[in-house]
Amino acid sequence: MRILLMTLGSRGDVQPFIALGCALKSDGHDVAVSTAANFTDMIEKAGLRSAPVSVDMQAELEGSVLMEGMRSVRGLIRAWRLSQDLMQTQLQDVWDVAHREHPDVIVYHPKAFSAVYAARSLGIMAMPVYLQPAYTLTGAFPNPIYPWRRSGLLTRRLNRAFLWLTRLGYSSLLRKWFAKRQDVPSKSSIDVLTGYHPAGNPVPRFHAFSQHLVPSPDDYGIHERTTGYWFVDPDDTWQPPADLEAFLSAGPAPVYVGFGSMPSQDARALTRDVVAALDMAGQRGIIATGWSGLSGGDLPPQHFALESAPHSWLFPRCAAVVHHGGAGSTHEGLRWGRPTVICPVFGDQPFWGYVVARLGAGPRPVKQKKITGQVLADRIIQALDPAIASAAEDIGSLLRAEGGARQAADLITEIARDQQTAD
Structure with missing residues (x-):
C-alpha cells in the first residue's frame, strides 16, 4: 500500500x-x-x-x-x-x-x-x-x-x-x-x-x-x-564528535540541559543561570545550544556546549536531563530511565512536568522564566536522589517494552x- x-x-x-x-x-x-x-x-x-x-x-x-x-x-x-x-x-x-x-x-x-x-x-x-x-x-x-x-x-x-x-x-x-x-x-x-x-x-x-x-x-x-x-530506533552508525567523546570519558556522567525549540528572551542570562546551577549542584553539564537560544560562549571546562546529537545516543550517557517538557523530550528522557527536570514555557509542557513529578521520576517543574541558579540547582539535586533515579529507571523499562x-x-x-x- x-x-x-x-x-x-x-x-x-x-x-x-x-x-x-x-x-x-x-x-x-x-x-x-x-x-x-x-x-x-x-x-x-x-x-x-x-x-x-x-x-x-x-x-x-x-x-x-x-x-x-x-x-x-x-x-x-x-x-x-x-x-x-x-x-x-x-x-x-x-x-x-x-x-x-x-x-x-x-x-x-x-x-x-x-x-x-x-x-x-x-x-x-x-x-x-x-x-x-x-x-x-x-x-x-x-x-x-x-x-x-x-x-x-x-x-x-x-x-x-x-x-x-x-x-x-x-x-x-x-x-x-x-x-x-x-x-x-x-x-x-x-x-x-x-x-x-x-x-x-x-x-x-x-x-x-x-x-x-x-x-x-x-x-x-x-x-x-x-x-x-x-x-525512532537508535542510530548505531552515528559517531560522536571527538571532543564530545573526550568530554564524556573525562569524568562522571553529566547532566544534559536543553530547551529544544523554545526561544529565550535573554540567552546569555539563562546560560549563566544554567552554569551556576550545575556548579552549585556539583555536576558536569552538557548544554545544548541552537534553537533553544542557550549560548555556548566560553564555558568552563566542566561543561560542554553541544550543537546537536541524537537523544537516543546521548541521554543514556547522562545522569539526568533538564528540558522544556515537550512530549518527545519527556518520553525520550524517561525511555532511557533518566531523572527528569522540566522547565516549561507554554502549551502542554507544564502537563508533562506534572506527569513526571507524579510518577516520582523528577521534581516539580519550574517555569523557564523563573529559573535562577539556586532554583535550578535545587531541582537537579532532587532529581539525582536515588529514589527518583530508581523510579525513572523503572519507567524506562516499561516504555522500552511498549x-x-x-x-x-x-x-x-x-x-x-x-x-x-x-x-
Missing part, C-alpha cells in the same frame, strides 16, 4: 512519524513523510521518501518575530497575523502533496488538518495522530493546555469547551482557504480532529504517548488507541487492508 504520513511543526512533531514510517516500511508498504523540507535529510536517512511542503512555519516564526510576540501585544498580533498567512499556504501545501502522492491511506497530525479534505477528495481514509492527550473528550483529567491539574465536576465541560474552540479556529482557517480555492470539490464540514472514512465509519485515532505516563481514561471510546510513544510504532503500524495495515477488500 501507498501510505502518506503528514505532519507539521518541530522535530518533536516529525520524529514519531518517521518511527511509524519505518515500522510500516518493514511491512512492505511504500511510505512517504510530508513535512517541512528541512527534515528531508532525516527522513531519507531513515529510508523513507520525503514529500515536503513549501513552508516551514517554525523557521518563519523563529528569532525576532517570536521574541517580539513574547514581549508586547503589538508583537503578538504581528506574529499571529504572520502565522495565519502561513497557515493558508500550509493548508494548500498539504492538499497538493496528498494529490501528488495519491496514497491509499493518510495518517496525519492535527496541524496538517486539510489532509482530511484531501482524503475525502481522493476517496481514502485519513487517521489522526495525537502526541498529547488534548484532542479527545474526557472527564478524567483537565486538558493539558489548562494551567490547573486537578479534576472536578466541571472538567468534562471545560475540556469540551477547549475542543469547541479548537474546531472553531480550524473552521475559520478553512473558510478563508475555501474562499480562495476552486479545486476543493466539496466544502461541507468534516471534523478534522476525528479523521475521515469514505463510508462514514469511525477511524482509529492514535494516541502516540505512553499509557504508563497517561493511562487511558475509562470514558475513551473504542476507537481511541493509546499505543505508546513512537520512538513498541508503540509497531502497534500502530499493525493496526493501520489491518484496517487499510480490510477497507481495500471491502472496496
Whole structure:
C-alpha cells in the first residue's frame, strides 16, 4: 500500500512519524513523510521518501518575530497575523502533496488538518495522530493546555469547551482557504480532529504517548488507541564528535540541559543561570545550544556546549536531563530511565512536568522564566536522589517494552487492508 504520513511543526512533531514510517516500511508498504523540507535529510536517512511542503512555519516564526510576540501585544498580533498567512499556504501545501502522492491511506497530525479534505477528495481514509492527550473528550483529567491539574465536576465541560474552540479556529482557517480555492470539490464540514472514512465509519485515532505516563481514561471510546510513544530506533552508525567523546570519558556522567525549540528572551542570562546551577549542584553539564537560544560562549571546562546529537545516543550517557517538557523530550528522557527536570514555557509542557513529578521520576517543574541558579540547582539535586533515579529507571523499562510504532503500524495495515477488500 501507498501510505502518506503528514505532519507539521518541530522535530518533536516529525520524529514519531518517521518511527511509524519505518515500522510500516518493514511491512512492505511504500511510505512517504510530508513535512517541512528541512527534515528531508532525516527522513531519507531513515529510508523513507520525503514529500515536503513549501513552508516551514517554525523557521518563519523563529528569532525576532517570536521574541517580539513574547514581549508586547503589538508583537503578538504581528506574529499571529504572520502565522495565519502561513497557515493558508500550509493548508494548500498539504492538499497538493496528498494529490501528488495519491496514497491509499493518510495518517496525519492535527496541524496538517486539510489532509482530511484531501482524503475525502481522493476517496481514502485519513487517521489522526495525537502526541498529547488534548484532542479527545474526557472527564478524567483537565486538558493539558489548562494551567490547573486537578479534576472536578466541571472538567468534562471545560475540556469540551477547549475542543469547541479548537474546531472553531480550524473552521475559520478553512473558510478563508475555501474562499480562495476552486479545486476543493466539496466544502461541507468534516471534523478534522476525528479523521475521515469514505463510508462514514469511525477511524482509529492514535494516541502516540505512553499509557504508563497517561493511562487511558475509562470514558475513551473504542476507537481511541493509546499505543505508546513512537520512538525512532537508535542510530548505531552515528559517531560522536571527538571532543564530545573526550568530554564524556573525562569524568562522571553529566547532566544534559536543553530547551529544544523554545526561544529565550535573554540567552546569555539563562546560560549563566544554567552554569551556576550545575556548579552549585556539583555536576558536569552538557548544554545544548541552537534553537533553544542557550549560548555556548566560553564555558568552563566542566561543561560542554553541544550543537546537536541524537537523544537516543546521548541521554543514556547522562545522569539526568533538564528540558522544556515537550512530549518527545519527556518520553525520550524517561525511555532511557533518566531523572527528569522540566522547565516549561507554554502549551502542554507544564502537563508533562506534572506527569513526571507524579510518577516520582523528577521534581516539580519550574517555569523557564523563573529559573535562577539556586532554583535550578535545587531541582537537579532532587532529581539525582536515588529514589527518583530508581523510579525513572523503572519507567524506562516499561516504555522500552511498549513498541508503540509497531502497534500502530499493525493496526493501520489491518484496517487499510480490510477497507481495500471491502472496496
